[in-house]
Amino acid sequence: MKTIAIVNQKGGCGKTTISINLASALAELGNKTLLVDMDPQSHCAVGLAVPEEQIEQSIYDVLISSCNGESLKLTETLWQINENLDLAPSSIDLSAFEQQMNGMSEKENALMNVLDQVKDQFDYTIIDCPPAVGLLTFNALRAADEVVVPVETGYFALHGLSKQLETLNILCQRFNQKIDVRVLASMYDIRTKMAREILAELRNHFADKMFSNAINFNTKIKEAASFGQPICEYAPSSKGKRDFELLAKSIVEQDQQDQNKQLVNSLSDQLSSLSTSADDLALAVNDFEKDPETIEVEEELKKIDEEISKYISGSPEQLLGDLIDINVENLDIIEDEAQQDLPTTEDKLTDYYGVNQINKAVYFVTLYPKADLVQIAGDFNNWVPEETGLEKAGKSGIWQTKLKLSPGKYRYRLVVDGKWQQDPYNEKVEMNPYGDFNSIVEVN
Numbered sequence: 244m245k246t247i248a249i250v251n252q253k254g255g256c257g258k259t260t261i262s263i264n265l266a267s268a269l270a271e272l273g274n275k276t277l278l279v280d281m282d283p284q285s286h287c288a289v290g291l292a293v294p295e296e297q298i299e300q301s302i303y304d305v306l307i308s309s310c311n312g313e314s315l316k317l318t319e320t321l322w323q324i325n326e327n328l329d330l331a332p333s334s335i336d337l338s339a340f341e342q343q344m345n346g347m348s349e350k351e352n353a354l355m356n357v358l359d360q361v362k363d364q365f366d367y368t369i370i371d372c373p374p375a376v377g378l379l380t381f382n383a384l385r386a387a388d389e390v391v392v393p394v395e396t397g398y399f400a401l402h403g404l405s406k407q408l409e410t411l412n413i414l415c416q417r418f419n420q421k422i423d424v425r426v427l428a429s430m431y432d433i434r435t436k437m438a439r440e441i442l443a444e445l446r447n448h449f450a451d452k453m454f455s456n457a458i459n460f461n462t463k464i465k466e467a468a469s470f471g472q473p474i475c476e477y478a479p480s481s482k483g484k485r486d487f488e489l490l491a492k493s494i495v496e497q498d499q500q501d502q503n504k505q506l507v508n509s510l511s512d513q514l515s516s517l518s519t520s521a522d523d524l525a526l527a528v529n530d531f532e533k534d535p536e537t538i539e540v541e542e543e544l545k546k547i548d549e550e551i552s553k554y555i556s557g558s559p560e561q562l563l564g565d566l567i568d569i570n571v572e573n574l575d576i577i578e579d580e581a582q583q584d585l586p587t588t589e590d591k592l593t594d595y596y597g598v599n600q601i602n603k604a605v606y607f608v609t610l611y612p613k614a615d616l617v618q619i620a621g622d623f624n625n626w627v628p629e630e631t632g633l634e635k636a637g638k639s640g641i642w643q644t645k646l647k648l649s650p651g652k653y654r655y656r657l658v659v660d661g662k663w664q665q666d667p668y669n670e671k672v673e674m675n676p677y678g679d680f681n682s683i684v685e686v687n
């Protein structure tokens with residue numbers, strides 16, 4: 244289970260709107276999702292049409308029960324919103340939580356302990372925080388793997404933001420906890436010059452600590468809340484729904500990439516450490532008679548080889564096999580071009596994502612497991628994506644193409660199932676007039 248806290252002590256910057264709609268979008272993508280309301284204002288219940296007067300037990304009761312060693316389970320207090328989305332509602336009692344917890348040793352870990360009970364039942368937990376830095380927000384931070392800080396792209400947006408991030412940093416240090424903190428532009432109104440300037444400033448300042456897509460100001464989002472519905476139900480074809488869908492997809496995709504990277508790196512680390520041990524042992528045994536230690540290491544190597552073959556042949560871990568395939572395919576394509584530039588098998592497979600120049604050819608390699616069509620549009624094809632499609636490597640989610648480009652600087656964007664986006668694996672970017680990022684490649 245991945246837990247994401249939506250935090251900003253600034254009131255009205257879109258925390259609850261983002262919590263409700265991100266949770267709904269994740270649920271719509273098929274993820275079992277839990278929305279936890281840690282704000283005594285109970286706005287999540289209002290925004291999802293859960294009648295407040297019918298809420299008998301809230302997250303407050305579960306937290307208190309957990310701290311007192313009592314047996315109230317979180318699952319007994321959940322409200323099912325749809326097949327994949329549950330709400331842990333809050334209540335006004337939560338405003339007394341800090342006072343009541345005074346002196347309790349586990350007071351900052353209460354939510355973390357409670358969520359631990361349901362970690363196998365949900366893929367994602369989204370926590371809506373109150374507009375204050377107090378015990379409730381501490382609890383959310385302790386429970387979180389990731390923090391999203393919504394920033395309204397209005398006049399007071401940047402005011403106090405650095406202070407807010409510094410506070411988060413200090414809290415993480417105090418808890419000795421590593422949390423990913425990312426900034427999300429909210430209520431972005433592209434029509435106003437000030438919003439465009441503020442977004443550019445945020446992107447300049449926070450770079451990769453910022454989500455590439457913003458949540459635009461959209462009146463349908465406001466209306467949806469007043470009808471007690473998430474935007475994906477209230478206005479499924481609205482821009483607001485698309486923004487949250489993109490946000491949810493980028494979070495899921497990032498998780499998959501992190502997991503794949505971890506898996507590939509841990510297997511390749513195991514392989515290289517075992518190969519080194521095997522080599523050392525082989526050298527030590529001059530007459531090549533195998534001693535028991537060598538045999539043991541070789542057997543472990545064989546096991547890891549088998550593990551890798553398993554991933555290559557079978558779903559759902561097909562992806563890892565495909566990562567290995569692409570390495571081999573790349574080798575085939577460029578064999579005649581530059582022997583000395585060939586990637587070696589020791590290189591990390593994930594290093595090939597993004598854009599790489601090998602001699603005169605530029606390789607674009609990216610990962611979109613769920614896409615049906617990946618194209619590229621840029622200066623080099625007059626921004627016409629239909630001109631240049633990427634090829635899918637086998638059944639994998641890896642897409643690649645090779646272009647011969649003359650020396651110079653080129654801007655481009657990827658077009659995935661018709662949606663324009665920056666290349667997630669290329670850090671070189673430049674803002675375009677629409678407030679989005681173009682990816683940059685410089686060919687020598």
Ligand SMILES: Nc1ncnc2c1ncn2[C@@H]1O[C@H](COP(=O)(O)OP(=O)(O)OP(=O)(O)O)[C@@H](O)[C@H]1O
Pocket residue numbers: 253254255256257258259260261282286372373374429430431458459460461462464465466468
């Ligand atoms: N993208 C958006 N487009 C239009 N209106 C929005 C958008 N995001 C939020 N709003 C509106 O702005 C107001 C404040 O949003 P919201 O309640 O989500 O902020 P908040 O940070 O949770 O506030 P608080 O700090 O009081 O908890 C609400 O009326 C909401 O409907």
Ligand SMILES: [Mg+2]
Pocket residue numbers: 258259260282286371372
């Ligand atoms: Mg709120």
